[in-house]
């Protein structure tokens with residue numbers, strides 16, 4: 001810093017440098033006037049049309065989806081408003097968004113100082129959600145490399161109770177800051193030029209003052225030798241304004257989700273490594289470190305801190321992909337008939353297992369017998385390409401994950417190798433299905449190291465991440481949205497059944513210690529979906545990059561889509577070891593989502609058995625479980641027409657307490673089947689009796 005200050009002591013040199021920098025820009029009329037009312041179109045010369053909520057504006061149909069009418073109605077209901085309000089909002093001149101982009105400034109805050117982000121109130125939420133939707137669909141596609149738009153979206157997410165989505169956008173913003181500062185980055189040109197266009201619209205006097213601050217070295221941000229190829233002014237704005245904002249939002253968003261390790265990592269990186277003198281960010285990690293719950297990790301290096309938090313499990317207000325499952329029953333039943341001719345899907349009322357719904361009963365789907373089924377009869381036989389395994393070396397078919405035929409065995413010659421990438425499939429049929437379904441997107445991509453051969457404690461998360469990878473590869477190969485995939489579309493992600501606006505509590509946008517099960521940051525909605533920086537943000541971006549997918553322009557893999565996919569997979573994917581005994585300590589190794597199989601509900605007194613090798617099969621049980629409260633039920637005489645198929649998601653030979661623990665992950669709460677209710681009641685009576693003695 002001193003060397004630099006000396007080098008600019010000569011005022012003439014400094015002014016010449018400043019003039020040269022400013023002279024390199026085309027200074028338009030916009031620069032001289034205030035940013036108020038200045039629209040993005042001034043520089044980007046894009047259309048001035050603003051879409052209405054119906055998707056129409058001045059007779060022009062917009063390609064981007066808008067919030068569906070029913071969703072808006074649902075969101076607005078508690079306020080007695082109508083969708084008219086939002087139509088008006090979206091038709092309004094959205095220069096207010098642009099004004100916010102131009103006026104985005106970073107000020108270091110003192111400890112405990114109130115954040116510049118105002119906490120929004122319940123009544124603001126519909127407007128906020130509409131703006132979020134507008135930014136996602138109008139601004140991001142137009143300015144995908146613009147760091148300021150990402151920061152704005154991140155702030156809006158945080159204020160609306162989505163700290164996870166805020167962290168996701170803030171991380172992309174941080175990557176864009178890196179791209180601007182690194183001339184060799186593949187997105188350097190785009191990120192720099194989109195930001196330059198914004199800076200050109202900032203009033204000249206503010207631009208000069210920013211550069212003057214840099215020249216006299218009074219800015220607080222660490223000095224960095226300017227690169228000859230660098231756009232000096234853009235670099236200064238990134239360092240002084242946008243990068244610290246990205247850190248602030250990323251650290252706060254992650255900590256709010258319970259991601260201790262990554263939240264602290266980024267807060268510390270900003271303050272310690274990057275030298276941002278932000279007492280507010282410092283407080284973010286200092287406060288947590290003195291917290292009793294964290295004290296036990298204090299002795300551990302940061303890398304060993306826990307990083308798994310929980311977030312909302314929801315059909316996002318802007319998610320237009322979720323089908324009307326009850327309305328689509330006949331299409332679903334056609335799919336069911338292909339794998340299980342004697343079974344059909346019906347609506348069924350189930351007990352609500354969490355408090356994340358507004359009623360005690362929820363209407364879901366269940367599988368029923370269309371005709372009598374004999375004991376021992378196979379009633380469902382389903383194949384899927386939505387599979388994954390976390391072993392690097394195992395001899396498994398890449399497509400169906402069945403064991404590959406051993407060398408010299410009868411089926412050995414049926415195995416097929418992809419001529420391009422040498423990946424092996426158990427048969428020509430599997431290879432062809434893989435080609436059509438997912439393989440084209442990953443053929444030759446260097447994905448082997450991602451999430452493979454992980455320690456046992458991480459095996460399950462790694463498998464879910466690999467399922468995500470497979471789903472993204474399927475969407476790429478089949479050129480569709482991942483939530484539109486046949487294997488994904490109808491799966492119920494155990495989404496909360498609450499109206500976000502009804503429950504809304506203003507999220508804490510300033511720093512304060514996070515309480516366990518903090519629901520305020522999440523807008524008052526409980527969180528049941530596991531979330532980590534590694535699996536929800538970083539790894540998916542790495543996977544996309546390995547598949548050569550542009551992580552800034554391709555919105556179909558946004559974090560809310562990834563969260564929705566995880567919500568669908570957790571609770572429906574089946575898992576197993578990949579063969580050899582004695583491996584149980586290594587955690588699950590192979591997983592798959594079978595879209596029809598997973599629609600059957602659970603009971604601890606199931607009437608089917610299942611087994612999964614290359615395909616998954618249901619058999620009508622030869623013998624039912626015997627338990628004390630069961631009266632007069634015949635065993636082993638098959639399943640009668642109209643009876644529900646009762647699957648089992650856990651080992652039904654375990655005692656009730658352990659069964660409930662195992663099944664909780666897939667059910668989302670304590671199993672309330674007849675057997676569990678009876679046996680748990682017996683247990684309670686037992687405890688009472690013991691206590692009396």
Ligand SMILES: C[S@@+](CC[C@H](N)C(=O)[O-])C[C@H]1O[C@@H](n2cnc3c(N)ncnc32)[C@H](O)[C@@H]1O
Nearest residue numbers: 350351364365492494598599600601602666667
């Ligand atoms: C794998 S899905 C089963 C299909 C689901 N009913 C549907 O409509 O897609 C698992 C979810 O179904 C519900 N479920 C399954 N068995 C249940 C049971 N015995 N009691 C209550 N809910 C159950 C829970 O919401 C659980 O998270």
